[in-house]
Amino acid sequence: MTVTTGQEAFDTLIAAKQKIEPRDWMPEEYRRTMIRQIAQHAHSEVIGQQPEGNWITRAPSLRRKAILVAKVQDEAGHGLYLYSACETLGVARDELNELLHNGRQKYSSIFNYPTLSWADMGAIGWLVDGAAITNQVALTRTSYGPYARAMIRICKEESFHQRQGYEIMLTLARGTEAQKDMAQDALDRWWWPSLAMFGPPDDQSPHTEQSMRWGIKVETNDQLRQRFVDMTVPQAQFLGLEIPDPELAWNEERGHYDFGDIDWEDFWEVVKGNGPCNRDRIAHKVKAWEDGAWVREAALAHAAKRSAAAEPTANTVNAANTVNAANKELS
Amino acid sequence: MSYDVPRMAGEVDPELGGRRTGYPLWEVFVRADRGLTHVHAGSVHAPDAETAIQSARDVYTRRNEGVSIWVVPSSAIRASDPDAKGDWFDDDKPYRHPTFYEIPEEVGHM
Ligand SMILES: [Fe+2]
Ligand SMILES: [Fe+2]
Numbered sequence: 001m002t003v004t005t006g007q008e009a010f011d012t013l014i015a016a017k018q019k020i021e022p023r024d025w026m027p028e029e030y031r032r033t034m035i036r037q038i039a040q041h042a043h044s045e046v047i048g049q050q051p052e053g054n055w056i057t058r059a060p061s062l063r064r065k066a067i068l069v070a071k072v073q074d075e076a077g078h079g080l081y082l083y084s085a086c087e088t089l090g091v092a093r094d095e096l097n098e099l100l101h102n103g104r105q106k107y108s109s110i111f112n113y114p115t116l117s118w119a120d121m122g123a124i125g126w127l128v129d130g131a132a133i134t135n136q137v138a139l140t141r142t143s144y145g146p147y148a149r150a151m152i153r154i155c156k157e158e159s160f161h162q163r164q165g166y167e168i169m170l171t172l173a174r175g176t177e178a179q180k181d182m183a184q185d186a187l188d189r190w191w192w193p194s195l196a197m198f199g200p201p202d203d204q205s206p207h208t209e210q211s212m213r214w215g216i217k218v219e220t221n222d223q224l225r226q227r228f229v230d231m232t233v234p235q236a237q238f239l240g241l242e243i244p245d246p247e248l249a250w251n252e253e254r255g256h257y258d259f260g261d262i263d264w265e266d267f268w269e270v271v272k273g274n275g276p277c278n279r280d281r282i283a284h285k286v287k288a289w290e291d292g293a294w295v296r297e298a299a300l301a302h303a304a305k306r307s308a309a310a311e312p313t314a315n316t317v318n319a320a321n322t323v324n325a326a327n328k329e330l331s
Numbered sequence: 332m333s334y335d336v337p338r339m340a341g342e343v344d345p346e347l348g349g350r351r352t353g354y355p356l357w358e359v360f361v362r363a364d365r366g367l368t369h370v371h372a373g374s375v376h377a378p379d380a381e382t383a384i385q386s387a388r389d390v391y392t393r394r395n396e397g398v399s400i401w402v403v404p405s406s407a408i409r410a411s412d413p414d415a416k417g418d419w420f421d422d423d424k425p426y427r428h429p430t431f432y433e434i435p436e437e438v439g440h441m
Contacts, residue, residue, distance in 0.1 A: 040334065081373055
């Protein structure tokens, strides 16, 4: 029998496009990269509830309100699937919470923009969830098993998010002049941040290569961004809305849409914490966590009391055994 | 890529020790329908089993994914040695599989 080292076994699995599972040996750097990516993905889902949660009480109809509640609840669920995937790498939930609260771990910058009108609920579902789907479908093939499984669950649920957003846009686009303007304004504000969601261009992403070699990333930022643009432009045309990019044009030769340059300076400013809503988002999250502290303490105290009361004493166990033995003899 | 935050210059990963505090962890098993087995769906944090079942319902069965839920304290799970694959799960007895046996075609489907 040949003895294989952890590294060899890991390399073989990656080369065979097999999944890495929690108890497998993995390079320390793989584990770190995975923890960082899954945690930030989880944080994004959780913080991502806020921009839309902002409109729940002002949804224009009961139907829209029920849909929005269901969508925001899904995002909470996505966060929880991902936190539990992250915990399989030996991190504790409370640690991840703490790192989000103190800013050592971040969440997607897209959630640092404000939701100014109802049309933003449409634009977010259509564009932000649309960009997320493009990315997450690729991630269902990622090499870490628990992450890939979480992605499959999430992708099944995301489709409704995008469709309900597009439906809102369609309704507004077919509405009054003012409603159409509102839809156009939302598209104007969300288009560029949505494209930036895919991350810096490939030639400025020094970690992409390693992530691709480890099967963590399956496609590059630019490939995914292009796919999103190609998919979304015809949808905007159907709405009769205009994408705010004068350079946007079909390129016959490439078989893709060309598009203008993304403002990366603005992007990095938001990553650094200087976006319009960075401070509010974290303050809101920390407040919710702190306000809930007494509930968590009470629940734990209650559980401890109950399990102490239920602890069978030696006498009751003996009594139960005697009854069991008697029953057996009778049967 | 989306939901992934690019590394900033000089960013250092925090040290993580897996310090366990707060609610204990529960593994969740969901039975999709009558006649099927319970299958592992994921995990939840909860103070006790009842709350764990409630959270599991909210997290893992929002779209009719199940008719029954089990929760088990994660600390109660014991696993086989992940490195023992070769010796433990061997498959060097082909005669345990139906394809090992040749049945003349005339006999028909068996
Ligand atoms: Fe999500
Ligand atoms: Fe979503």
